[in-house]
Structures are given as structure tokens and as C-alpha cells.
Amino acid sequence: MSRLAFFVRESFRALRRNAAPSMAAVVTTAVTVTLLGVLIPVFQTAQAKSDQVRESLEFRVAVYDDATMAEIDALQAKLEAIPHASSVRFIDKAEALKELEDDLGKDKEDLLAQIHGNPLPRNFAVKADDAANLAAARAAVTPPGPDGKPRPISPIIPTKDGVFDREEETQKIEQVTGALKIVLTVITALLIVASLMLVANTIRLSIYTRRREVEVMRLVGATRWFIRWPFMIEGVLVGFAGGVAAILILWLGKITIVDPLDSSFSFPETLNNSALSFPALIAILFAAAVLVSAVGSGVTLRRFLKV
Secondary structure (H helix, E strand, C coil), rough: HHHHHHHHHHHHHHHHHHHHHHHHHHHHHHHHHHHHHHHHHHHHHHHHHHHHHHHHEEEECCCCCCCCCCHHHHHHHHCCCCCEEEEEECCCCHHHHHHHHHHHHHHHHHCCCCCCCCCCCCCCEEECCCCHHHHHHHEEEEEECCCCCEEECCCCCCHHHHHHHHCHHHHHHHHHHHCCCCCCCHHHHHHHHHHHHHCCCCHHHHHCCCCHHHHHHHCCHHHHHHHHHHHHHHHHHHHHHHHHHHHHHHHHHHHHHHHHHHHHHHCHHHHHHHHHHHHHHHHHHHHHHHHHHHHHHHHHHHHHHCC
16 A cells, blocks of 8 residues: 555656646547547437438339229238338328428428329338348339339339339438448547557657656666556546546537537437437546556556666
8 A cells, every 4th residue: 555655646746747748648638538529429420310311211112093902902011021121101192292292391382283183193112121222122023024124013003103212312322321431430440549649659758758767767676567657657647637627528518519409409319329328428438548548658668668
């Protein structure tokens, strides 16, 4: 216990004596932890939103207006049996018109005034188990016939424009979400590597200013761990101070920015369920700050222990 107290006193003495490098290490730790604390929720939210958008992709299978309910039920059974089809939902003419009104938004009155009656067909909304399998499920509705040309799996499906979707929009969504995942993953990896290098370099600078002290202690017979412990405890203190500063910044950002936005906008439940809770995120970042600083101090000191 007395030796631990000695190491702690030496660590505080070194921090006071080398205030500039120590403050630089604290600021570096605080900045990098704050950046990670902002980027991690952004990455999780973007990932959840990407998955939500991909899960909402679907194609439609229209049916003739004179099709009977028995024929419609038989077609629904066939659609549900298609490989990669996760859900099949029947949409009548009234619901199809309601969807059109929702898509048109403010312009719906002018455009619908030019439409007499309801020309929209009854249709099935088919979702795939994965966005990558959407094209395969769509092709299964119109497999090649004996002549090699696509033919619907049911006679109540119109031969022309019987299967339709927003193919161009679907491709754009897949491209954007895929690119977003890659970009955010690369940014996260680069930020983590950069933060580790910045903290390690700052701690290395702090140790370098005291290299003569380390050499003298080695020459008088001090063991490697006797020399290393004060520096590692100093790294823990630096990580602790930087972590506390980062937590305060993130907490202020949460109560001043995130919480008002959360109360003003109803974020999807999937986004809230997918993200780490704020206490869990803070605990992970704080532990990482302390661990990286301590390990960085111990590892960086090795070169100066070779006397």
C-alpha cells in the first residue's frame, strides 16, 4: 500500500512538473473521445436507418379487375411460396388510391381532379427477405415459359406491366445505403487509429522530456516495473481527466441538442433500439480512454528502459 501511495505521489508530481505535455495529453484524449462519442451514435443510427430502408423495399404484382377472390387467394398462396418472399400483402383499389394520394402530397387535389374514377389496379405488395434478393423474387413471378419469354405464374396477372416497382429508386437506395456504410466504417476506423496514435505520441512526448530521469533511475538499480508504474498511473490519470472532460462535453451536447431534437422529432423505434444507451456509451468511452492512456504509457516507456 505504501509503494502504491509512492507511485501515485510520483505521478502527481510528474504531472505538475510537466504541465504542458500533460495538458496536451489530456486535451488530446478529450478531443478524440468526444469525436468517437459523436461518431459512434451517428454510425449506429445510419446503420439502423439503412437497414430500415432496405427492409421496406418491395415490388407490386397487379391483378385484373375481373379476377375473383378465389383466384386472388390462389395467387397469394403462390406468391408466398416464392423463394426469398418474406411477406405478401393484398392491396385493394381504395388502398391503392390512398397510397397515391400520400405520394402526391400537396399536389394531389390538382392531379386527382383530372382522374375520373379509380384506374389503379388491385395488387399485391411483396417484400423480400433481403434487399439483395428483391430482383430474384421479382423474377420468380414471371419465370421463362416454354418459348423462353417471361410468363406470369397466374393468368390474373397482366402480361404487360403486371409486375412493377420503383426499380430506379430501389437501386439508388441500395447504392446510397451501401456507400454510407462503407464511408462511415472507414471514418470510424481512421478516427480510432488516429486517436490511438495521437494519444500515444502525446504520451511519448511527455516521457521523452523525462528520459534523463528514467536513465538515471535505471543506472542506480531501479527495476523496470518500479520505473514504469508511475508513468502508467500518470497515463491513467491523463485518461481519467480526458475522459471526464469528454463526458461533460457529450452530456452538454445531449441535453442541449439531442434531447430537444428527440422531443421535437419522432425518431423511428428501430433507431432507438439499435443505438447504445447514453450511460453504456459513456462507460465504454471512459474505459477506453483510461485503458489506452495507461497502455500507451507502458508501451512507449519500453524504449527508454533500455539503458
